Amino acid sequence: MIPLMLDLTGRRVLIFGGGGVGARKAAHFEHEAEVTVISRSFSPRFDGLSVRRHETDLASLPDDAIVELLDGAFLAVAATPDPALNNRIGRLCASAGVLFNNAAGKPGDVIIPSVVRGRNYLIAISTGGKSPAVSRYLRMRLESEYADLDRMIDLQEEMRSILRETEPVQAERSRTLWKILLDDEIRELLALDYGRARELAITRYLHA
Structure with a gap:
């Protein structure tokens, strides 16, 4: 498998199964994708999630009805407690060209x-x-x-901007940024006061 970061804005994601596992999977996608959950019942953990609910008994659905549900989907997740049902959904996803994640059963082609x-x-x-x-x-x-990683990224971005104006050699800019990243004192200050950490980084590495 190859790791990728995907933008699912506007993409349709189907979750088969309305239990706790289905709710966890739905929560993973709901902030970006258009999520529809298909199940005969829904866990209270779905309350507050921005998902559509499609109430039906999956075990009684014929293959053509599941294929119809898959129409237009980018990704489907089988999250029912029945591995055989999940595997059947996976086979139908493969034939329909829909990416598939299996919570219980044969592995699909997507890992969450x-x-x-x-x-x-x-x-x-x-x-x-x-x-x-x-x-x-x-x-x-x-x-x-x-815990300070966000602030370090902010600092690195700011230092890169300054270095582009003051240091013409790319290799030297990279070395300076790496030194700032590895400086324990700067990292300790970042957790307390971004301004003091910034001042130390400039004094120690940009004005040296």
Whole structure:
């Protein structure tokens, strides 16, 4: 598999299954895609999510009815507790050319990763389904140990802008930015006072 970041604005995503797993999958996509959840019942965890609900008994639907539901979809997620039903949905997605993620059953062609998100960055973590606990552990460690990452990205952007005006050699600009990134004192200051961290970076590395 190849990791990609996709813009799903305006794309149609189908979630088959209205339980807790389906709600978690829907929450992953609802801020960007047009999400429709298909199920005969819906967990309270869907309350507050910006998704459409399509109430039907999936187990009783014939193949042609599921294919009709898939029309126009970019991605489908099978999140029912029945692996056989999920696998059937996956086979229909393959024949319809719709990307597929399977929560329980044969793996599809899309993995939904654990995500670490800030104002300026997005990190996706996956173990290929082998250990969701490890993915969650890595996400928690990153969120804890790099709480200042957004501010560092802000600082790097500002320093890059200054260096473009003052340092003509690209290699030197890169070296300076790397030194700022690795400076523990600057990182400690970022957690407390962006202005003081900025002043130290300029004094120590741009006016040296």
